[in-house]
Amino acid sequence: MDGLGDRVFYWVSDETNITILLFVAVAVLGGASLILFVVSKQKSITQLEFLLLISAMIIMFYMTIRNSTF
Secondary structure, eight states: OOOHHHHHHHHHHOHHHHHHHHHHHHHHHHHHHHHHHHHOSSSSOOHHHHHHHHHHHHHHHHHHHHHHHO
16 A cells, blocks of 8 residues: 555646646636735735735746746
8 A cells, every 4th residue: 555655746747737736826816816906905905915916927937937847
């Protein structure tokens, strides 16, 4: 019987799982930024919202480069 570490390693070594995980991370970061902007009382974007958007864009850029090089 495989241990937890072996199962995690096999799951992470699959390219499809990594792509889905990165896409979910982008969606969560972008969604969190959007929700914070809508809920916020301020009329402009805050530093936290901006950082969430930048993080999502960096991950998406990484996914683009990663998928085009393999």
